[in-house]
Amino acid sequence: MTAARTSHGGESAAAVRAAGGSSAEGECEGPDSRSAMDFGGIRREFGLPGEFPTDALMEAQQAVAAPLSSAERTDATDLPLVTVDPAGAKDLDQAVLLRRRGRRGFRVHYAIADTAAFVSPGGALDRETFRRGQTLYLPDGNIPLHPPVLSEGAASLLPEQVRPAVLWTVDLDPHGSPVRVDVRRAVVRSVAALDYRGLLRSFEAGTPHPAVEPLPEVGLLRREQMVHRGAIELGLPEQRVEFSDSSGWRLGLRPRMWLEAFNAEISLLTGMCAAEIMIAAGVGVLRTVPEPDEEAVRGLRRSAERLGVYWPPEQSPADFLAGLEPLRPESLAMHVAGTRLLRGAGYTAFQWGKPSEVGHAGIGAAYAHVTAPLRRLVDRLCTEVCLAVVAGRAVPEWVREGIVDIPSAMGNSDRLASRVERACIAQVQAWELADRVGEVFTATVLRTDGEAGAGEVFVREPPVIARCRGAELVAGQRIPVRLVEADVTRREVLFESADRPSD
Structure with missing residues (x-):
């Protein structure tokens, strides 16, 4: 985006x-x-x-x-x-x-x-x-x-x-x-x-x-x-x-x-x-x-498996991505994961x-x-x-x-x-969320990373992509998240899983 x-x-x-x-x-x-x-x-x-x-x-x-x-x-x-x-x-x-x-x-x-x-x-x-x-x-x-x-x-x-x-x-x-x-x-x-x-x-x-x-x-x-x-x-x-x-x-x-x-x-x-x-x-x-290497394609297939998105073995990455329903949360996560193919x-x-x-x-x-x-x-x-x-x-x-x-x-x-x-x-x-710290939003988990209990989420309204902390984040899931930081000076926004007790 x-x-x-x-x-x-x-x-x-x-x-x-x-x-x-x-x-x-x-x-x-x-x-x-x-x-x-x-x-x-x-x-x-x-x-x-x-x-x-x-x-x-x-x-x-x-x-x-x-x-x-x-x-x-x-x-x-x-x-x-x-x-x-x-x-x-x-x-x-x-x-x-x-x-x-x-x-x-x-x-x-x-x-x-x-x-x-x-x-x-x-x-x-x-x-x-x-x-x-x-x-x-x-x-x-x-x-x-x-x-x-x-x-x-x-x-x-x-x-x-x-x-x-x-x-x-x-x-x-x-x-x-x-x-x-x-x-x-x-x-x-x-x-x-x-x-x-x-x-x-x-x-x-x-x-x-x-x-x-x-x-x-x-x-x-x-x-x-x-x-x-x-x-x-x-x-x-x-x-x-x-x-x-x-x-x-x-x-x-x-x-x-x-x-x-x-x-x-x-x-x-x-x-x-x-x-x-x-x-x-x-x-x-x-x-x-x-062209993406075999490991990148295998990684994308693993993402599809984790998200429960069926990818026929004979189908190319291009055909698979083109056939996803764009509005589904798991499709959004798959397209984000697909960026690894275009490095x-x-x-x-x-x-x-x-x-x-x-x-x-x-x-x-x-x-x-x-x-x-x-x-x-x-x-x-x-x-x-x-x-x-x-x-x-x-x-x-x-x-x-x-x-x-x-x-x-x-x-x-x-x-x-x-x-x-x-x-x-x-x-x-950060400007748009500065006065909304503490509010709960519905978010789609875009990806997780190697850091324990951390990942990236997409909130549709307002359309924000930001870091999120929380246990067991799973790409493609829709979860409630709480805004814990919106720093306009450092231009940083941070959410946490709403299941996690606020500080």
């Missing part, structure tokens, strides 16, 4: 906070001026970046002022592309258009913001993006990878604005498999900025925007292929930080909408196509997660041939980040590799040089984003 803006791609958005998951593509906004509680302490504790250096800002402003070169750019402004994002988003990386090809399948047009049109290799802004790695999202505002004049302005695919973009065109067969892939620089113009809730209502009313009308069909086909590939997806609800005028910062919980999952499939499709292009060329950066995530850079490790267990295929360049550094370099390879050109030397540093830069920023996200959720949990 994460407090994050809905993911447009990459790994599954719903990762359990306690397992160290993060979705670094998100934001829940709330004006900190209306609340006495803010996240300044977290910003200071982690030394998060503030304003951009003057020379980096000057480069960004100069890039915005320079006329857009049309050289080597296809004019695709006639394509009625649309963006699909959370309401209020301004850093719009992707615009999509889906069309049917009769009985031959579908055509996916996917325009991605072209940050390389604004960032000079080796310049001050380039160096600053390597330092930051990715946009960090806190509940009271983000810390962008690029100056807002780019990320929310000239580089963002805002509606009715001509923008430089990298246009992916992928033809799918009737089963949803890619049969032709093209990528090139273009100029595009989004015709509408759609938000998830509004688009969902339009589908329910039978009046979706024509640009995404085939999305349920394409998304379902791609989701079916995901299961066939053996992708291990953890179907967990999303823990969010929200702001209320009446009560300030609060935690919320909601499952991922089918529309979000289907929209993410377009980004995943593009990332898989990009990975294949780079693997064939022997140069690039992959997002990798190793070792990293970035694999390669220059002179196919690397030994190419797969992403959470996707069931080779995968690369190329669809969020406004918010993630690695996407800009991977995109440049794909453009060069498809055009039959040599990969630029600045890209080859940058690839070497990508695993370190992205690994560091991923870890920081995860720590910041966990700290924000822990802070809100």
Whole structure:
């Protein structure tokens, strides 16, 4: 469960906070001026970046002022592309258009913001993006990878604005498999900025925007292929930080909408196509997660046995997890236990041939980040590799040089984003429960650990994950727990089994 803006791609958005998951593509906004509680302490504790250096800002402003070169750019402004994002988003990386090809399948047009049109290799802004790695999202505002004049302005695919973009065109067969892939620089113009809730209502009313009308069909086909590939997806609800005028910062919980999952499939499709292009060329950066080892799978099977969840011997972990009923307590505990299958995530850079490790267990295929360049550094370099390879050109030397540093830069920023996200959720949990010490809640035991009489529980209202002490905690059980600590300074919350006498 994460407090994050809905993911447009990459790994599954719903990762359990306690397992160290993060979705670094998100934001829940709330004006900190209306609340006495803010996240300044977290910003200071982690030394998060503030304003951009003057020379980096000057480069960004100069890039915005320079006329857009049309050289080597296809004019695709006639394509009625649309963006699909959370309401209020301004850093719009992707615009999509889906069309049917009769009985031959579908055509996916996917325009991605072209940050390389604004960032000079080796310049001050380039160096600053390597330092930051990715946009960090806190509940009271983000810390962008690029100056807002780019990320929310000239580089963002805002509606009715001509923008430089990298246009992916992928033809799918009737089963949803890619049969032709093209990528090139273009100029595009989004015709509408759609938000998830509004688009969902339009589908329910039978009046979706024509640009995404085939999305349920394409998304379902791609989701079916995901299961066939053996992708291990953890179907967990999303823990969010929200702001209320009446009560300030609060935690919320909601499952991922089918529309979000289907929209993410377009980004995943593009990332898989990009990975294949780079693997064939022997140069690039992959997002990798190793396949779970036998011991991890055996451990998950032992968890299923302890929880009384039947797992047929011949069924794969992917099929088993996909078939669990999401609202059952034991299913929640099983998905938490399933995080052990997705350990070792990293970035694999390669220059002179196919690397030994190419797969992403959470996707069931080779995968690369190329669809969020406004918010993630690695996407800009991977995109440049794909453009060069498809055009039959040599990969630029600045890209080859940058690839070497990508695993370190992205690994560091991923870890920081995860720590910041966990700290924000822990802070809100403590704020929300500070005046409820002594109350009894109903909780689901998520896991136990080696420490005698200790584990972790999930309380649904408010949606809190925290440590719990008590004898004989059993994962998957629903038990009464008493809140014994909610320290807003240390951001710590502790429950105990309500069967245990209070101190």
